[in-house]
Amino acid sequence: MNNNIITTLSPAATLEDIWIRVDAENKAEVARIAAKYKVEFPASSEGVFEDHDSVCLNITHMMPEAQDFRRETIVIAFSDKVVVTLEPKGHFAPFDKALARFKRHPGLVQSSYSIMRTLLQAMNDAAAETIDMISQALETMNDQIGVITSGLDSSGREIGVSDINDTMIELNEKEELISRCLECQLSLARAARYLRMEINGSDHELKNMVETLLSDMDGVKQHASFEHEKVRYLQQSVMTSLNVKQNQIVKVFTIITAVFLPPTLVATFYGMNFAVMPELTWKHGFTATIIQTLLAALLPLLYIKKKGWLR
Structure with missing residues (x-):
């Protein structure tokens, strides 16, 4: 794209003239828009498509859905005259905030x-909110893991291996979710870097705003990385608790064997x-x-207790 052109549009241009929103599932409308604005949308397997008029990118984003998250792919094609977005199901929630900002700040x-x-x-703001939601879920799991570490639940029932396994599965799901968020941040930052390259060199204010945006994206990425490390720490804590639990089970059976083996020998x-x-x-x-049988059972038990193996 020619970076020497003036990117500011005429005062008569409206938001609807510049930002074209298309339902990605409406193939006929997608083809019409592509022909009208001379843009070519990349396949889902491609990340970026460039020609002499425009840049088109696939950007992945994690969307909250009930108690879960889903990954959506947004296709954005932009040139010096127009921005075209292919949105899943005709609506992409994070863009609602963008519309509100356009209304508050027509500039x-x-x-x-x-x-x-x-x-x-x-x-990027929506991604930050997603990371915050995951962080809150991990804070809740902190209490859950604290219960696992103590070995007893609120009713005084001993925590079983199945309870620990359920927590581990939940942590693995959170780790995968944060990994996907990190991948989404990478695709978002790539789009911002392409935007920075395409901006007219004389538009210093917009360039500075994009630089600030890149810094914000990096901050969200660092937050996601921190939460990822937290998940790994919690996983390690749960695995340690599971190992301790399994060792305790083995210890109990070992003590039982040690106590009942001498009486069995007497019997x-x-x-004969x-x-x-x-x-x-x-x-x-x-x-x-x-x-004699009782003594054969008590003597090993007293020895084990003296060694502190019952603790």
Whole structure:
């Protein structure tokens, strides 16, 4: 694109003249707009398409949906005269804030590049809100993991391995979600860099605004990276709790084995078919055998307790 052209549009131009919103599912309308404004939209597998008149980009964005999130792909083609957005289902919620800003600040409609910057700003603000929602969910999970670490729930019931596994699955989902948010931020920052390259070199104010936008995008990316590290830390905490839980289970079975093995050995002796067993003729032979069996069980238990293995 020729960077020496003047990008400010005529005063008579309205927002609807510059920003063309199209339902991405309406193939006939997409083809008409592409032919009218001489733009070629890239395939979903392509990130950027450039020609001598315009730049077209695929930008991914994570959208809140009920209790979950979905990834949407927004296609934006922009030139020095027009901005065309292909929006899923004919509506893209983050652009509602952009419309509100255009109404509050009509000066933002001075050029297609200024409109493009405002749209990217709205998407970045929405991304920041998504990261905040994930952060709040992780704060809630902090309490949940604290309960797991303590080993008992609010009712005093011992936390089981299945409870820990459920928490781990939830954390894995949060990690994947944040990873997708990071990927979306990368595509958003790429779009801002293309916008910066296309802006008229004399429009220093708009260039500075785009630089500020890039800094904001980097800040959101850093926040997402911080939340990603937090998820990894929580995952490690849960895995540690799971390992401790499993070690405790193994320890219990080991102690049970150590306590009952000597009495089992005593019972084995008296289960042998010897011809002569003097204890059978003793008056208190049965009592002595019971006491001997109890001592065989108690002595290992006392030894284990003395070593502190019961703690």
